[in-house]
Amino acid sequence: MEIVYHERSNVFHLLNDTISYVMMVLPNGHLGQIYFGKKIHDRENLSDLLELAVRPMASYVFPGDREFSLEHVKQELPVFGTGDYRSPAVEICQENGSRISDFQYCSHHVEKGKPTLSGLPATYTEDATEASTLVVELMDPVTKVKAELCYTIFAEGGILSKSVRFHNAGSGPVQLERAMSLCLDLPDCDYEWLQLSGTWARERHIKPRKLTMGIQSIGSMRGNSSHEHNPFLVLKRPCATEQQGEVFGFSFIYSGNFLIQAEVDAHDTTRILVGIHPDTFSWRLESEESFQAPEAVMVYTDQGMNAMSQTFHRLYQKRLARGYWRDQVRPILINNWEATYFDFTEEQLLTIAQKAKECGVELFVLDDGWFGERSSDHAGLGDWTANTKRLPAGIKGLAERIEQIGMKFGLWFEPEMVNEDSDLYRMHPDWILSVPLRAKSHGRYQYVLDFSRKDVVDCIYKMMAKILKDAKVSYVKWDMNRSITECFSVTLPPERQGEVYHRYILGVYDLYDRLTREFPQILFESCASGGGRFDPGMLYYAPQGWASDDTDAVERMKIQFGTSLCYPISSIGSHVSVIPNHQVFRITPLHTRANVAYFGTFGYELDLNKLAGEEISEVKRQIAFMKEYRALLQFGIFYRLKSPFEGNEMAWMVVSEDKRTAIVGWYRILNVVNDRFTRVRLCGLDPGLCYQNTQTNSIRFGDELMNFGLVTSDVTAGEVPADKQPCVDFESRLYILKAVSISK
Numbered sequence: 001m002e003i004v005y006h007e008r009s010n011v012f013h014l015l016n017d018t019i020s021y022v023m024m025v026l027p028n029g030h031l032g033q034i035y036f037g038k039k040i041h042d043r044e045n046l047s048d049l050l051e052l053a054v055r056p057m058a059s060y061v062f063p064g065d066r067e068f069s070l071e072h073v074k075q076e077l078p079v080f081g082t083g084d085y086r087s088p089a090v091e092i093c094q095e096n097g098s099r100i101s102d103f104q105y106c107s108h109h110v111e112k113g114k115p116t117l118s119g120l121p122a123t124y125t126e127d128a129t130e131a132s133t134l135v136v137e138l139m140d141p142v143t144k145v146k147a148e149l150c151y152t153i154f155a156e157g158g159i160l161s162k163s164v165r166f167h168n169a170g171s172g173p174v175q176l177e178r179a180m181s182l183c184l185d186l187p188d189c190d191y192e193w194l195q196l197s198g199t200w201a202r203e204r205h206i207k208p209r210k211l212t213m214g215i216q217s218i219g220s221m222r223g224n225s226s227h228e229h230n231p232f233l234v235l236k237r238p239c240a241t242e243q244q245g246e247v248f249g250f251s252f253i254y255s256g257n258f259l260i261q262a263e264v265d266a267h268d269t270t271r272i273l274v275g276i277h278p279d280t281f282s283w284r285l286e287s288e289e290s291f292q293a294p295e296a297v298m299v300y301t302d303q304g305m306n307a308m309s310q311t312f313h314r315l316y317q318k319r320l321a322r323g324y325w326r327d328q329v330r331p332i333l334i335n336n337w338e339a340t341y342f343d344f345t346e347e348q349l350l351t352i353a354q355k356a357k358e359c360g361v362e363l364f365v366l367d368d369g370w371f372g373e374r375s376s377d378h379a380g381l382g383d384w385t386a387n388t389k390r391l392p393a394g395i396k397g398l399a400e401r402i403e404q405i406g407m408k409f410g411l412w413f414e415p416e417m418v419n420e421d422s423d424l425y426r427m428h429p430d431w432i433l434s435v436p437l438r439a440k441s442h443g444r445y446q447y448v449l450d451f452s453r454k455d456v457v458d459c460i461y462k463m464m465a466k467i468l469k470d471a472k473v474s475y476v477k478w479d480m481n482r483s484i485t486e487c488f489s490v491t492l493p494p495e496r497q498g499e500v501y502h503r504y505i506l507g508v509y510d511l512y513d514r515l516t517r518e519f520p521q522i523l524f525e526s527c528a529s530g531g532g533r534f535d536p537g538m539l540y541y542a543p544q545g546w547a548s549d550d551t552d553a554v555e556r557m558k559i560q561f562g563t564s565l566c567y568p569i570s571s572i573g574s575h576v577s578v579i580p581n582h583q584v585f586r587i588t589p590l591h592t593r594a595n596v597a598y599f600g601t602f603g604y605e606l607d608l609n610k611l612a613g614e615e616i617s618e619v620k621r622q623i624a625f626m627k628e629y630r631a632l633l634q635f636g637i638f639y640r641l642k643s644p645f646e647g648n649e650m651a652w653m654v655v656s657e658d659k660r661t662a663i664v665g666w667y668r669i670l671n672v673v674n675d676r677f678t679r680v681r682l683c684g685l686d687p688g689l690c691y692q693n694t695q696t697n698s699i700r701f702g703d704e705l706m707n708f709g710l711v712t713s714d715v716t717a718g719e720v721p722a723d724k725q726p727c728v729d730f731e732s733r734l735y736i737l738k739a740v741s742i743s744k
């Protein structure tokens with residue numbers, strides 16, 4: 001990896017074995033973009049790739065020159081109002097009301113490794129040789145606002161990360177109205193756009209559309225990254241597949257309001273913007289104050305969608321997630337939520353834990369309902385002390401009893417919320433986000449605490465830290481069950497109210513930071529009514545997240561398949577739950593529920609005492625299987641093979657680094673009578689190795705499995721031979737492939 005600066009042509013070239021990113025200082029002093037894509041040779045005059053044209057109706061920068069128009073050049077920090085009519089990356093409102101600025105190149109320097117972003121989650125390096133960073137400083141000569149554009153290229157993979165820091169070196173205040181983290185101007189628009197969208201219980205479905213002239217965007221203005229849109233975008237060439245072709249991935253390391261948009265102009269160039277949503281953002285910068293915009297990550301590959309995902313998986317698993325749990329296989333847990341909801345006693349919990357222990361489960365998680373006066377969702381949030389009517393010996397006593405059974409103990413919190421019916425609210429009614437004299441919207445009978453206030457965060461921290469210190473807690477599930485409304489903080493002056501959404505999420509990060517530092521051995525799992533804040537920002541603090549409240553195996557296929565576009569398998573919280581399923585009331589076989597949940601952190605969300613004897617034996621086998629293979633399932637190289645968004649079947653697989661072991665998951669949603677012959681073409685195997693298939697006992701070469709495919713035919717529906725089991729709906733199979741030596 002290298003960062004080259006060509007002084008004569010003023011060109012910057014960031015390159016590694018996979019990608020090149022080329023920029024130059026433009027004739028007007030702005031920073032321009034030249035190229036991002038597959039690695040190209042370096043040369044002094046890459047600046048001659050700058051494309052200019054005489055175009056009627058354009059506005060030009062230099063008198064007499066009819067070529068250099070900001071509307072038609074690719075830029076790093078474009079502004080609106082000086083000739084570029086596309087959406088800008090930055091907007092600064094000044095004391096005289098003007099929003100025009102003019103960011104001129106001042107200087108640059110190169111750093112080894114990657115600097116941290118103060119108060120924000122970000123990717124990191126462990127060793128300075130893993131990445132190099134170019135920092136380019138620009139300044140607007142009138143306001144003296146500086147912009148520090150920070151570009152990190154990693155040594156491995158097609159990864160380029162970008163963030164921006166603004167500093168007001170002027171003498172008066174300015175109002176930052178837009179501070180996008182990334183602007184990428186692509187030279188054409190021949191792309192298919194894929195977004196991960198949905199709603200509660202239907203998160204991160206893959207939604208494709210063709211890029212076309214105009215603006216297309218996804219975003220959130222809910223205060224959390226949201227169930228509706230994930231801060232992630234793929235642009236792929238229409239012919240690109242999972243295995244080949246050009247793909248760009250854009251991911252935003254942030255958990256609050258965001259905007260990702262593509263603007264295709266009249267000449268088919270595409271401007272990508274990624275950043276904090278400008279509609280709910282405004283930041284006062286007094287003289288000598290700074291603002292740090294979060295990090296955006298771009299991945300480029302010409303090897304297809306799987307290669308893009310694998311690059312994100314490696315980066316987010318190893319250089320975004322942190323701490324003790326980053327590299328550890330995850331404990332198999334049982335969570336009492338769907339087993340009891342709010343209706344439990346300590347004895348009942350212990351009975352659930354006892355049975356789970358017998359089956360091999362390692363961690364018991366007590367979900368909502370253990371604190372304050374919480375016997376339903378109407379009361380108690382904010383009062384983080386155990387309800388001793390339910391738990392006579394408190395959390396400490398319960399945790400001890402669980403440990404005595406031989407399991408670890410985990411606990412649910414919803415730190416950012418308060419019920420009106422709570423001691424905390426009665427004591428501090430002004431601690432919530434709300435506008436004085438106006439109605440307060442509630443969601444699930446709760447209000448959102450004003451986490452932009454340090455005193456509020458401090459108080460919640462104290463309550464949580466006390467519990468975590470007193471009791472032996474090994475895992476925390478951090479929930480968030482409503483979005484923000486009436487976003488207003490009584491502690492901030494009028495000109496700073498536009499800062500509240502961002503200050504709120506900084507408060508959330510601060511609390512996560514304090515707790516994860518103080519309790520480094522605790523495994524944190526993020527959650528927001530399922531997958532309402534399943535984003536890279538959360539992954540920095542919590543290496544796994546509850547992917548969705550929908551635990552049905554068939555629904556989960558789409559959710560987990562979509563999630564895998566960006567997020568590693570080790571981060572995807574997935575459990576086996578009861579039938580009929582509690583969200584869609586579907587009845588699926590136990591083995592299919594497990595076969596889906598194995599491709600995640602794995603656990604159970606039911607009372608195992610209610611299962612029949614042969615089901616318990618099956619659960620024991622599942623747990624033994626997961627213990628044997630979880631390192632491979634959670635940390636192996638993951639491939640999507642067949643999409644549930646495109647047909648009746650889904651398949652995916654993981655392969656070990658040395659390619660000697662692989663696990664393939666194959667799933668058929670509805671049974672098909674007298675079906676065609678089917679096979680799945682596998683990926684990532686060693687073509688010259690022979691693999692024994694534990695399901696069929698057959699031995700096949702890797703090249704055969706990858707080209708002819710793994711046979712999954714099942715043509716027995718409608719007529720069942722005596723020696724065969726009848727096929728059913730929601731069928732699935734796992735195939736374990738192990739390299740063996742054979743004599744030819």
Ligand code: DGJ
Pocket residue numbers: 337367368412479481527528529530546548549
């Ligand atoms: C929403 C979560 O996603 C569920 O798993 C559960 O923890 C409930 N909240 C509890 O209120």
